[in-house]
Amino acid sequence: MNSNNIIDPKMGAARVLMVQGTTSDAGKSTLVAGLCRLFSRQGRRVAPFKPQNMALNSAVTADGGEIGRAQALQAVACGLPLHTDFNPILLKPSSDTGAQVIVQGQALDLMEAKTFFGLYKEQDDGSGDEHQQGYRVKAMSAVLDSFSRLTDTYELVMVEGAGSPAEINLREGDIANMGFAEAVDCPVIIIADIDKGGVFAHLVGTLALLSDTEQARIKGFVINRFRGDIALLQSGLDWLEAYTSKPVLGVLPYLHDLHLDAEDALTPAPSKSAQTRIKVLVLVFPRISNHTDFDPLRLNPHVEFNYVSLQTQAESQSEFGVLPQADLIILPGSKNVRADLEFLRQQGWDTGIKKHLRYGGKLLGICGGYQMLGLLIDDPTGVEGEAGETEGLELLSLVTELNPNKVLRQVTGELSLLGELAQVKGYEIHCGQSLILKTQIDSQVQPLNISPTDSKAEGESVTDSFGDGMLSEDGQVLGTYLHGLFDSPDACALLLKWAGMSDVEPVDIDAIRDQQLNRFADQLEQDLDMEKIEQILGS
Incomplete structure (x- = not known):
C-alpha cells in the first residue's frame, strides 16, 4: 500500500465504466461479470474493480492476498488470474458492529463500524481541535493506488459499487460509490431490481438524493430481473426517461437457473429429480x-x-x-x-x-x-x-x-x-x-x-x-x-x-461457471444498448 505516493488515477489509458445499484443485490456484481465476459470475448483487455467490498465469501489471489468472491468471478469472466488490485478494501464482518479490514489483500485488524465510517472523534495533531475522521478516508489511498495500476495495464476497467450510493448517512468520505466515481471522474450506470417491486421509485429516489455533479455523472439505467411482456413496461420506461432525462440502457429478463457464484445470499438447490442418491x-x-x-x-x-x-x-x-x-x-x-x-x-x-x-x-x-x-x-x-x-x-x-x-x-x-x-x-x-x-x-x-x-x-x-x-x-x-x-x-x-x-457423477463447476458467464453475456448483447454503452465508455 503506497499511501504516501498516490499516482493520479487519471494517468492510465483505460476507459472506465462504473455500475452502481439502487440496493444491495440489485445485480451489480452479475452485470459487471457479464460485461467483463462480453468485452473479453471481443478480444479486449478488461479487468474488474471494486473499491470497497463487504462480504464473508472471499478468494485467495495469485499474489498471496484475498478479495471478495464477486471480484474472483469477474476475474474469471475476464480470463485473468485473481489479483488483490481488483478489490483493494475488503471488510469481513465478525460481529454485528465489527469487521476485519483487509487492505490490498492483507488483513490489518478488527475494527468497529463507527471507527471505519468516522462516527467518532479524535484529537487533531495535538491542537486540541476535535474532528470526525474514519479509517476509510485513509483507505482511499489504497483504492486509488490499485486503480491506477489497473488503468495503466488494461484497455477497459469495469467498476462495481457497493450497496446504494444514496445512503445519506454514509456519504461523507465515501470510497465505494459516488465518492470514488467523483475522485476518478468516471461515468456511472445504475441498475435496479424490478422483481422486488418499486423499481421506478428506487431509480428516481436514488437520483434525487445525489448532488448535481453526481446526477450528471449518471449516464443511464438498467432494469434487472423483469418477468413478463416488456410491452406492458414500455409506458413506465418512457415516463422514466422523460422525467429524469436519462436513457434506459436495457431491461434484463429474469433468468431462471442462472448459476453464478453468489457472494452473500445462500442460494437454495434447484429442483431435483426423484433419482437423487x-x-x-x-x-x-x-x-x-x-x-x-x-x-x-x-x-x-x-x-x-x-x-x-x-x-x-x-x-x-x-x-x-x-x-x-x-x-x-x-x-x-x-x-x-x-x-x-x-x-x-x-x-x-x-x-x-x-x-x-x-x-x-x-x-x-x-x-x-x-x-x-x-x-x-x-x-x-x-x-x-x-x-x-x-x-x-x-x-x-x-x-x-x-x-x-x-x-x-x-x-x-x-x-x-x-x-x-x-x-x-x-x-x-x-x-x-x-x-x-x-x-x-x-x-x-x-x-x-x-x-x-x-x-x-x-x-x-x-x-x-x-x-x-x-x-x-x-x-x-x-x-x-x-x-x-x-x-x-x-x-x-x-x-x-x-x-x-x-456410481458417482460429479459436476464440473468450472465448466458450469464458464457456460453461465457466456449465457449471461449473450443476454446482455441482446438486451442492452451496447452502442450507447460504447458511447458512454468513450465519453
Whole structure:
C-alpha cells in the first residue's frame, strides 16, 4: 500500500465504466461479470474493480492476498488470474458492529463500524481541535493506488459499487460509490431490481438524493430481473426517461437457473429429480463464510442438498437438536469460530451430530468447521473477538490456536480416501494453526498431501509439500482447511463415494461457471444498448 505516493488515477489509458445499484443485490456484481465476459470475448483487455467490498465469501489471489468472491468471478469472466488490485478494501464482518479490514489483500485488524465510517472523534495533531475522521478516508489511498495500476495495464476497467450510493448517512468520505466515481471522474450506470417491486421509485429516489455533479455523472439505467411482456413496461420506461432525462440502457429478463457464484445470499438447490442418491446437509452459522464451496454439490442432480438454519428449522418446526436425516453433514467455514460453535450448541446441533454419527453418517468440517471438530479452540489475543478458549466437539484429536497471521495460499495436491487417490486443488484462508495430537497415527491421519502453488504462507517455500486435515480412526469424521475441494471433479467424486454415493457423477463447476458467464453475456448483447454503452465508455 503506497499511501504516501498516490499516482493520479487519471494517468492510465483505460476507459472506465462504473455500475452502481439502487440496493444491495440489485445485480451489480452479475452485470459487471457479464460485461467483463462480453468485452473479453471481443478480444479486449478488461479487468474488474471494486473499491470497497463487504462480504464473508472471499478468494485467495495469485499474489498471496484475498478479495471478495464477486471480484474472483469477474476475474474469471475476464480470463485473468485473481489479483488483490481488483478489490483493494475488503471488510469481513465478525460481529454485528465489527469487521476485519483487509487492505490490498492483507488483513490489518478488527475494527468497529463507527471507527471505519468516522462516527467518532479524535484529537487533531495535538491542537486540541476535535474532528470526525474514519479509517476509510485513509483507505482511499489504497483504492486509488490499485486503480491506477489497473488503468495503466488494461484497455477497459469495469467498476462495481457497493450497496446504494444514496445512503445519506454514509456519504461523507465515501470510497465505494459516488465518492470514488467523483475522485476518478468516471461515468456511472445504475441498475435496479424490478422483481422486488418499486423499481421506478428506487431509480428516481436514488437520483434525487445525489448532488448535481453526481446526477450528471449518471449516464443511464438498467432494469434487472423483469418477468413478463416488456410491452406492458414500455409506458413506465418512457415516463422514466422523460422525467429524469436519462436513457434506459436495457431491461434484463429474469433468468431462471442462472448459476453464478453468489457472494452473500445462500442460494437454495434447484429442483431435483426423484433419482437423487445421497443427502447432504450444510449447517448455517451466523457468520458462515465461503459457502460457494458447496456449489458443486448444490448443482449436482444426484445430490439432495439442503442448508439447515434457524429459519429452515422454524419452518419445519423441528424439535430442539433434531437434524434432518442425511448421509453427509458439513460444518462450513466461519469468520468467528468460537461464537459460531456456541451458536451450534445453542441449537442442540451437537446432539444431532452425535446421533447422525451413531447411525453411521459421515461428517466433514472445512476450515472453521474443521477447527470446531477438535478438542479446543484457543484465541489468546482476541483475533476473532473476546480472548479466551472454547471446548471443541471432541471428534478429532487436534487443538487450534488462533493468531493474527492469516494463512493465505492456493494449493494443489492429492486427496487420499478409501485407499484411492484423487487430484485436488483449492485454497486456504484462515487465522490459526491446528496441531494434531499424534497418539495413534496411521496413514490416513492427514488425508491431503498438498503443495502451495502461486502464493505461500510466511516463511514457506512454494515447493514445500505438507499434509492437511485429519480423518478419524473410524473413518466417519473428516476435517480439512482446504476450500474448494469439491471444485475438483475427481476429489468431489471420491468424497461423495466416502459419504456413501455409488456410481458417482460429479459436476464440473468450472465448466458450469464458464457456460453461465457466456449465457449471461449473450443476454446482455441482446438486451442492452451496447452502442450507447460504447458511447458512454468513450465519453
